[in-house]
Amino acid sequence: MHTSPQFASALHILKTLRVAGFDAYLAGGCVRDLLLGREPADYDVATSATPNVVLDMFPRTFAVGAHFGVVLVAAEPEKSSKESAPPQVEVATFRSDGIYSDGRHPDEVRYTLSAAEDVQRRDFTINGLLLDALRAADFWTAPAKLRSAVVDHVGGLADLDAGIIRAIGRPERRFQEDQLRLLRAVRFAARFGFEIEPATHAAIRALAPRIHAVSRERVRDELTKMLTEGHARRAFELLDKTGLLAEVLPEVARMKGVAQPPQFHPEGDVWVHTLLLLAQLPPGCPLTLAWGALLHDAGKPPTFRVAPDRIRFDGHVEVGIAMGAEICRRFRFSNDETRMILALIENHMRFADAPRMKASTLKRFFRLENFDQHLALHRMDCLAARANLDIWNLVRERYESTPEELVRPKPLLTGRELIAAGYAPSPQFQQMLRTVEDAQLEGTIATTGEALTLIRERFPQT
Numbered sequence: 001m002h003t004s005p006q007f008a009s010a011l012h013i014l015k016t017l018r019v020a021g022f023d024a025y026l027a028g029g030c031v032r033d034l035l036l037g038r039e040p041a042d043y044d045v046a047t048s049a050t051p052n053v054v055l056d057m058f059p060r061t062f063a064v065g066a067h068f069g070v071v072l073v074a075a076e077p078e079k080s081s082k083e084s085a086p087p088q089v090e091v092a093t094f095r096s097d098g099i100y101s102d103g104r105h106p107d108e109v110r111y112t113l114s115a116a117e118d119v120q121r122r123d124f125t126i127n128g129l130l131l132d133a134l135r136a137a138d139f140w141t142a143p144a145k146l147r148s149a150v151v152d153h154v155g156g157l158a159d160l161d162a163g164i165i166r167a168i169g170r171p172e173r174r175f176q177e178d179q180l181r182l183l184r185a186v187r188f189a190a191r192f193g194f195e196i197e198p199a200t201h202a203a204i205r206a207l208a209p210r211i212h213a214v215s216r217e218r219v220r221d222e223l224t225k226m227l228t229e230g231h232a233r234r235a236f237e238l239l240d241k242t243g244l245l246a247e248v249l250p251e252v253a254r255m256k257g258v259a260q261p262p263q264f265h266p267e268g269d270v271w272v273h274t275l276l277l278l279a280q281l282p283p284g285c286p287l288t289l290a291w292g293a294l295l296h297d298a299g300k301p302p303t304f305r306v307a308p309d310r311i312r313f314d315g316h317v318e319v320g321i322a323m324g325a326e327i328c329r330r331f332r333f334s335n336d337e338t339r340m341i342l343a344l345i346e347n348h349m350r351f352a353d354a355p356r357m358k359a360s361t362l363k364r365f366f367r368l369e370n371f372d373q374h375l376a377l378h379r380m381d382c383l384a385a386r387a388n389l390d391i392w393n394l395v396r397e398r399y400e401s402t403p404e405e406l407v408r409p410k411p412l413l414t415g416r417e418l419i420a421a422g423y424a425p426s427p428q429f430q431q432m433l434r435t436v437e438d439a440q441l442e443g444t445i446a447t448t449g450e451a452l453t454l455i456r457e458r459f460p461q462t
Contacts, residue, residue, distance in 0.1 A: 230283030292344030
């Protein structure tokens, strides 16, 4: 681990506040991550100084949430620094919160001089730890100092050691204050491999329907983090156990118990198959691949039928595309994200036909946007079933060995050449040019002259 520019900036802020006579600590997730040996994404400071004092004390500040006691402090850019954006640190005043009537923000806040009172309003014990970083400023080289400088008013150290997600105080109250915490509990448990403490778990189950009070964008972002942090299977198992899955993604919850033909899916039902895919999603994977993996078989539950020969899901791809489009609308994905997610659903079954595809068809297959994501989904799909990667290996080898200029060759003909050859403009031009491109992709023609000869043979002028 190394000192980051943001940590140096946070340390400077702490020193400045302390010299001025205020209490100040590192707070929240950064303390938790440091204790777990992880590099924090950012550093937050909690202090007894009020927002007005913080705004006056530092030259580069932004009152991003001064109503709630939060000020953003930017480091002074050094003359020798090449960074375009100096690190920023969130500085929050110790406070206690009033009622959260909107389920997200307190109606009013009351500033306090007590750090012990401040941490009582936070969500989980492992996020309620404070660090007297000035006592342990050299913990980067002397890690033993870190733990001795932790200020723990909520039992967070014990829960961190035991691997427990526990709400601070009464779980019901914590979740009613901000219902997004229902999902955050699951995400933290999955990310760290922790268990959710029984009373906290029971409160999540009881309050799961309250998640609908949270904006769909915030729900989407939490689910995306679960899918892309490297522990997606565990996250979705917990979503199911807490009752949240049926609330936020009923289409996925309906996969449970939907049998599949054992000759193709010895792993079990659609839910088990999907979990096996999610288990393969690596940290930092594209969100479109993650959501494509989650939803690729969404059309199976409504198309399930038992035929004389075997279980079938006729039309499940088309149904899945429609369902995926509705889910993307519901969670307000961007147009580009939606297009990619639906493309993954639409094309995941096409790999089975790849060994029999003509060269032109296969090359057009390779033209799919982000084809590497299609390959990745197919590989996960295979490994989550019979683990036969023959087709994946075939397609991957041909994809990687086919030069781009052969996948997207320069057109041999355009409409202008067809007109010059004596053809009157018509809707048939599209078919004519497609015929030329097919032959070009098949490798049977390579020049404009050969293309014109082919056109005259296939489309004789009357």
